[in-house]
Amino acid sequence: MSSTVTVFEVGPRDGLQSRGDMVPTTKKIALIDALSRTGLRKIEATSFVSPRWVPQMADAGEVMAGIVRHEGVTYAALTPNVTGLGRALAAGCGEVAIFASSSDGFSRANLNCSIAESFERFAPVLEEARAAGVPVRGYLSTVIACPFDGPTDPGEVSRWAGRLLEMGCYEVSLGDTIGAGDTEALDWLLDGLLAHTDAERIAGHFHDTAGVAADLVALALDRGVRTFDASVAGLGGCPYAPGAPGNVDTRCVLEVIEAKGFRHGIDLDALARAEAVARAATNAI
Numbered sequence: 001m002s003s004t005v006t007v008f009e010v011g012p013r014d015g016l017q018s019r020g021d022m023v024p025t026t027k028k029i030a031l032i033d034a035l036s037r038t039g040l041r042k043i044e045a046t047s048f049v050s051p052r053w054v055p056q057m058a059d060a061g062e063v064m065a066g067i068v069r070h071e072g073v074t075y076a077a078l079t080p081n082v083t084g085l086g087r088a089l090a091a092g093c094g095e096v097a098i099f100a101s102s103s104d105g106f107s108r109a110n111l112n113c114s115i116a117e118s119f120e121r122f123a124p125v126l127e128e129a130r131a132a133g134v135p136v137r138g139y140l141s142t143v144i145a146c147p148f149d150g151p152t153d154p155g156e157v158s159r160w161a162g163r164l165l166e167m168g169c170y171e172v173s174l175g176d177t178i179g180a181g182d183t184e185a186l187d188w189l190l191d192g193l194l195a196h197t198d199a200e201r202i203a204g205h206f207h208d209t210a211g212v213a214a215d216l217v218a219l220a221l222d223r224g225v226r227t228f229d230a231s232v233a234g235l236g237g238c239p240y241a242p243g244a245p246g247n248v249d250t251r252c253v254l255e256v257i258e259a260k261g262f263r264h265g266i267d268l269d270a271l272a273r274a275e276a277v278a279r280a281a282t283n284a285i
Ligand code: HMG
Pocket: 014, 017, 047, 048, 049, 050, 051, 052, 053, 054, 078, 080, 081, 083, 084, 085, 087, 099, 110, 111, 112, 139, 140, 141, 142, 174, 175, 176, 177, 205, 207, 237, 238, 239, 240
């Protein structure tokens, strides 16, 4: 099993999508450029979603056009449908992500359709991305609990995660969207999921409501998961999940990775510079 752990930086997308204020495009570009100098190899730069739904991401094309691309860094974006995929491909994204939910309530709030309908929309996205040679990541939200439907059945998580992988996603990122998880709940979830899924095709995406996200990362590492989503300076939330807090802080994830004896390849001084840019961009200095 790999001794290197991948940190998938989602701050420029998940961190900035639900803010009440609009972070100027130039500041988003400065943040992504600072992150590109840290050694991170995966940066989710933006999302090509409906600007009516998420106005904070309306400048996705300009963001992608303005960044300085570093060799070895993949710049990713969310694409809920073929319209989003077309925009992402035109903007030169190195990979894209579809995002499903394991609860119907959140699916309807976030995508305006049921889980089953969302998978119908994802099928052509995967087909067109495959034809374009662009890898597709799959997110699965509300894996522990849903702000509308309550606790999620782990069986549903296994079912929809399996479907994302069968459809051609190279990996499924498990989203604890509202940060409802504790180690017991995650352990139970992974018991079911890892019985028939390779841990290296699973990523952890933990929002840090209760301050236990570091424990969840540690547990998932013990269970063989080797990719974690994180947000620089802990920025984040989801506009369609009431109460969703920021993602687990990138620095916090790096500390857990080191404590567990794994490598991450991130320059901590460069990360501190990116954190300063993130705080300046969000006026949180
Ligand atoms: P809809 O209203 O059912 O769809 O929204 P529609 O096809 O009727 O489109 C509505 C309007 O948007 C139309 O424009 C479309 O052309 C346009 P109008 O005719 O009204 O002028 N449109 C688009 N424009 C640009 N790019 C597109 C696009 N698609 C449609 N891609 C839809 C359905 C999926 C579009 C909408 O619900 C949507 O955009 N949802 C995205 C919500 C979102 O971004 N949520 C946050 C990300 S998910 C998340 O944070 C969770 C995660 O972090 C994991 C976790 O924490 O669990 C990933």
